[in-house]
Amino acid sequence: MRLAGKVALVTGAARERGIGRGIVLALAEEGCDVAINDVAAEGEGAELAELVRGLGRRSLFLPADVSERGGVDALLERVLADFGALDIVCSNAGVAAWQPFLEVTAEEWRRQFGVNLTGCFNVCQAAARVFVAAGRGGRIVVTSSVHAEMPFPEMAVYGATKGGVRALVESMAGELTGHGITVNHIGPGWVQTHINESALQTDEDVGQTLALIPAGRSGEPHELGRAVVYLCSTDADYVSGAYLRVDGGFIAGKY
Amino acid sequence: MRVAGVGGALRALLEERARDDVLVVAAGTGVPGAFLDLQGSDWEAGVAAIEAAFFAAQGFARERVEAGSGGRIIFLSSPAAVLPVGGMTLASVAGSFLTTVARVAAVELAPTGITVNVVVPGFLAGEADERLIPGIPSGRLGEPEEIAEVCSFLASPAAAYVTGAVLVVDGGFSITKSAGGSPFLGSGLAFEQRCSQNKT
Numbered sequence: 001m002r003l004a005g006k007v008a009l010v011t012g013a014a015r016e017r018g019i020g021r022g023i024v025l026a027l028a029e030e031g032c033d034v035a036i037n038d039v040a041a042e043g044e045g046a047e048l049a050e051l052v053r054g055l056g057r058r059s060l061f062l063p064a065d066v067s068e069r070g071g072v073d074a075l076l077e078r079v080l081a082d083f084g085a086l087d088i089v090c091s092n093a094g095v096a097a098w099q100p101f102l103e104v105t106a107e108e109w110r111r112q113f114g115v116n117l118t119g120c121f122n123v124c125q126a127a128a129r130v131f132v133a134a135g136r137g138g139r140i141v142v143t144s145s146v147h148a149e150m151p152f153p154e155m156a157v158y159g160a161t162k163g164g165v166r167a168l169v170e171s172m173a174g175e176l177t178g179h180g181i182t183v184n185h186i187g188p189g190w191v192q193t194h195i196n197e198s199a200l201q202t203d204e205d206v207g208q209t210l211a212l213i214p215a216g217r218s219g220e221p222h223e224l225g226r227a228v229v230y231l232c233s234t235d236a237d238y239v240s241g242a243y244l245r246v247d248g249g250f251i252a253g254k255y
Numbered sequence: 256m257r258v259a260g261v262g263g264a265l266r267a268l269l270e271e272r273a274r275d276d277v278l279v280v281a282a283g284t285g286v287p288g289a290f291l292d293l294q295g296s297d298w299e300a301g302v303a304a305i306e307a308a309f310f311a312a313q314g315f316a317r318e319r320v321e322a323g324s325g326g327r328i329i330f331l332s333s334p335a336a337v338l339p340v341g342g343m344t345l346a347s348v349a350g351s352f353l354t355t356v357a358r359v360a361a362v363e364l365a366p367t368g369i370t371v372n373v374v375v376p377g378f379l380a381g382e383a384d385e386r387l388i389p390g391i392p393s394g395r396l397g398e399p400e401e402i403a404e405v406c407s408f409l410a411s412p413a414a415a416y417v418t419g420a421v422l423v424v425d426g427g428f429s430i431t432k433s434a435g436g437s438p439f440l441g442s443g444l445a446f447e448q449r450c451s452q453n454k455t
Binding site: 167 | 289290291293295298302305306309310313316317320335336339341343344347348349350351352353354355356358359360362363364
């Protein structure tokens with residue numbers, strides 16, 4: 001097992017059809033104890049923690065809103081108290097909305113910025129401070145998106161938060177790698193999770209989307225989890241500030 | 256030109272170029288400092304500036320769509336958004352965020368005759384630390400006039416087919432790592448030592 005004895009925190013991880021769940025299970029399969037965070041979905045979070053414990057790992061569901069710094073600081077303290085250590089933090093919590101640029105509302109702007117960027121900043125800075133204080137290095141992996149490098153219509157705010165995440169990851173990497181902390185982000189393409197529910201409502205929607213993907217299918221949350229495992233493993237000791245696109249060739253082709 | 260969130264000598268130069276159908280908008284560079292040391296209030300101030308820039312652009316775009324005669328939106332970014340610069344996390348985040356906004360808006364607004372582009376001003380005389388100069392291939396800081404001229408080009412009929420573009424005007428700073436570090440992380444001595452190491 002590549003992550004035996006490690007302790008990880010994954011945010012935005014409770015939902016049954018979510019990348020966060022895929023990351024939690026992939027980490028647990030490699031020997032990691034996992035603290036599962038989400039802002040809601042307590043039943044799903046508790047069920048996921050039970051699944052992880054069934055794999056022989058320690059796990060707890062710890063609710064908190066990542067856009068609120070006080071809650072994030074308390075979350076990190078709780079993880080340290082309950083698990084005794086922290087080695088890996090996956091800032092995965094994210095929300096999305098489809099709105100034309102001219103129609104974006106202040107409310108929707110703040111919701112997406114608050115979770116996707118401020119939440120990422122809160123979680124990563126709090127984690128980095130814990131890692132630096134412990135002096136044992138660490139791993140930070142952020143779930144960004146193909147939007148970090150290619151923009152899409154009607155997703156100005158979501159895409160821009162992911163562009164901002166790219167900047168934050170590279171900034172963090174420049175400063176933290178010297179402390180033995182690598183910081184990277186993964187770029188999911190189309191993954192059939194709840195975040196896409198409003199966009200893909202008919203078989204025709206789904207068919208049209210899949211036709212744009214060279215791999216001919218959407219990604220699975222577990223595949224994103226395996227990418228995170230790689231970045232958290234010793235195989236990736238020299239990888240920092242990097243972006244790993246996991247999109248079935250979506251951005252590279254085909255037109 | 257109409258201007259939002261832009262300060263210094265550049266603001267005056269842009270305002271001199273009277274065009275009601277052009278908006279130049281920026282979110283500032285944020286409070287400098289190490290990522291680990293950034294305070295919540297620093298982050299919030301940076302976010303407020305980004306939000307103000309976004310909605311200034313949106314409001315202007317709505318006016319121009321209403322007017323039905325096209326327009327130009329120019330976002331000003333930062334070299335820290337092209338290549339991370341130590342101690343400039345907020346500038347990096349703001350520039351990257353607005354660059355993506357610009358590119359999406361460019362696609363959505365193209366049918367209305369509004370172009371949306373990004374200009375990345377480098378480090379300018381009168382504002383930036385001269386200790387950055389060894390890291391700039393052109394060997395000097397930029398002049399605000401040089402940025403204003405690029406904005407004028409983007410506002411002109413000659414640039415009608417330019418949209419979603421990012422024009423970097425920084426004397427080559429963000430192409431590659433060369434000498435120097437960041438004056439915002441203190442220890443100018445370390446910065447100067449690295450400069451002299453690179454010269455030998």
